[in-house]
Amino acid sequence: MQVFITGGSGQTGPAVVAELRAAGHTVTALARSDASARALEALGATPVRGSLEDLDVLAEAAAAADGVIHMAYGGDFADPEPMMRRDVDAITALGTALVGTDKPLVITSGTLVMQVGREGTEDHEPDRNGLAPFRIAGEDACFSFADRGVRASVVRLAPTVHGPDDHGFVPMLIGIARKTGISAYIGDGGNRWPAVHRSDAAVLFRLALENGRPGSIYHAVAETVPFNAIAETIGRGLNLPTASLSAEVAAAHFASPFMAMIYGADVPASGTLTKQRLGWTPAGVALLEDLEDGDYLDGR
Numbered sequence: 001m002q003v004f005i006t007g008g009s010g011q012t013g014p015a016v017v018a019e020l021r022a023a024g025h026t027v028t029a030l031a032r033s034d035a036s037a038r039a040l041e042a043l044g045a046t047p048v049r050g051s052l053e054d055l056d057v058l059a060e061a062a063a064a065a066d067g068v069i070h071m072a073y074g075g076d077f078a079d080p081e082p083m084m085r086r087d088v089d090a091i092t093a094l095g096t097a098l099v100g101t102d103k104p105l106v107i108t109s110g111t112l113v114m115q116v117g118r119e120g121t122e123d124h125e126p127d128r129n130g131l132a133p134f135r136i137a138g139e140d141a142c143f144s145f146a147d148r149g150v151r152a153s154v155v156r157l158a159p160t161v162h163g164p165d166d167h168g169f170v171p172m173l174i175g176i177a178r179k180t181g182i183s184a185y186i187g188d189g190g191n192r193w194p195a196v197h198r199s200d201a202a203v204l205f206r207l208a209l210e211n212g213r214p215g216s217i218y219h220a221v222a223e224t225v226p227f228n229a230i231a232e233t234i235g236r237g238l239n240l241p242t243a244s245l246s247a248e249v250a251a252a253h254f255a256s257p258f259m260a261m262i263y264g265a266d267v268p269a270s271g272t273l274t275k276q277r278l279g280w281t282p283a284g285v286a287l288l289e290d291l292e293d294g295d296y297l298d299g300r
Contacts, residue, residue, distance in 0.1 A: 001025045003209065004061045006052065006090070007071030007108070008045060009036040011168065012161050015202035016069065017043045023206055028061055030072065052086050055093040062097035067104040067209050070094055077258065080134035087138040095145035095152065104151040106208045107142045109135045111156045111194050111219060111269035112262070119192075119224075119268040122217045122277075131265055139217075146215035153212035155205055158221045158269065159262070162290050163198030169262065170287075174234055174296060176254060183235035183242045186250045186264035189228025194269045196222040197284025207278040221271035222282035227263065233288050237297035 003020055007013040008029035017040065020027050027045040030052075031037040037047035050057035052072055062068045070091060075083040095105055112132040114120025126136050145152040160170050177183040185191075201220045208218050228242075235242035245253055250260035274280050290296065 001066040001209075002028065002064070003067050003069060004028045004030075004048070004065035005045075005069045005071065006030040006058070007073065008043070009039045010071060011166070012157070012198055012201055013071050014039070014043055015163070015198045016071065016205045017045050019199075019202035019206050020209075021045070025206075028065065030058070030061070052090045055089060058090055058093045059097040062094045062105075065103070068094050068098065068106070069205055069209060070105070070107040071205075073108065084134040084137045088141045091138055091141040095142065095148075095150055098150045099145065100149035102149055102151060104153070104209050104212055105142065105145060106153050106155060106205060106212060107138055109139050109154050109156045111158055111221060112265070112267055113139070113156065114267055114269055117266050119270050120219075121270045122219050122273040131262065131267065143215055151212060151214050153208050153214070153216040153218065155201075155208050155218050155220055156269070157201060158194035158196045158219075159267075160193065160195040160287060161198050161201050161220070162195060162287050162294075163284070164295055166198075166296065170230070170291070170296065172259070173230070173263065174238070177231075177234055177238055177240055180253060181240060182253075183231045183238065183240050184245045184250075184253055185228045185231040185242070186245050186247060186260065189226060189231060189244060191227045191264060191266035192224045192268035193227050193230060194221045194224050194267075195287040196220045196271075196282065197290070200280075200282040200284045204274065204278070204280050207280055211278055213277075216277070218274040218278060218280075219269055219271040220274075221269045222284065223286055224268045225287050229288060230291070233291045234297070237292065
């Protein structure tokens with residue numbers, strides 16, 4: 001299968017490209033810069049120069065492919081409207097190019113779209129007034145093609161997709177601990193934090209591409225970890241004290257109200273139905289083990 005991917009040179013994208021190539025697929029990938037193009041070529045992918053704003057480029061590349069994986073996302077989370085609009089426009093361009101072909105379109109979302117305080121499954125509706133409503137618009141755009149001859153599906157990533165050279169929520173937490181001298185959690189720290197190893201997430205994207213059903217949601221969640229256990233593991237590794245913070249002081253400690261809200265949120269998610277429906281079997285190291293033995297605490 002010839003696969004077109006956006007976000008192939010991002011954090012999780014290279015693992016997905018490598019997984020696709022190892023499975024025998026050929027890959028074309030969107031590249032915004034010379035550096036991205038070189039990185040993609042090193043992975044065995046053919047770069048397609050352009051950005052998410054280049055809708056004609058996206059449509060042409062999608063039309064030439066046997067399937068599409070859309071992973072690119074980003075911008076200023078303090079002003080999510082432009083990110084959401086760009087994502088929807090890109091998905092619409094990709095999906096329109098595939099209408100009537102029965103080709104797969106797999107897009108990326110996150111489990112933080114689920115309702116706070118309840119273990120979210122693949123069959124639960126997302127919370128449109130929750131932590132990440134800006135990701136739901138992309139899901140809606142994707143699913144609008146499910147009854148138009150496109151095998152449109154969504155992979156929701158856990159908030160932590162861990163592995164070497166991670167630059168997501170956990171490294172940010174480590175950086176704050178180094179700066180403040182405290183590895184902190186909010187309240188009793190019992191809020192539940194979903195996680196998945198990057199290699200397992202890559203396998204799931206491939207399975208969704210190859211076998212996903214139209215209108216389906218898949219959760220890239222291998223485990224759920226109490227947040228205080230993450231903070232305690234970081235504290236031990238950095239030889240720093242671990243402390244509970246009240247909600248009133250958490251915003252200052254974590255540098256913003258948004259980050260304090262994320263780190264204090266109890267939004268567990270299950271990947272059980274994904275495992276059953278796609279035969280996904282996560283095999284990567286667990287998050288706490290990765291924190292202890294990986295490159296997270298090596299002084300970078």
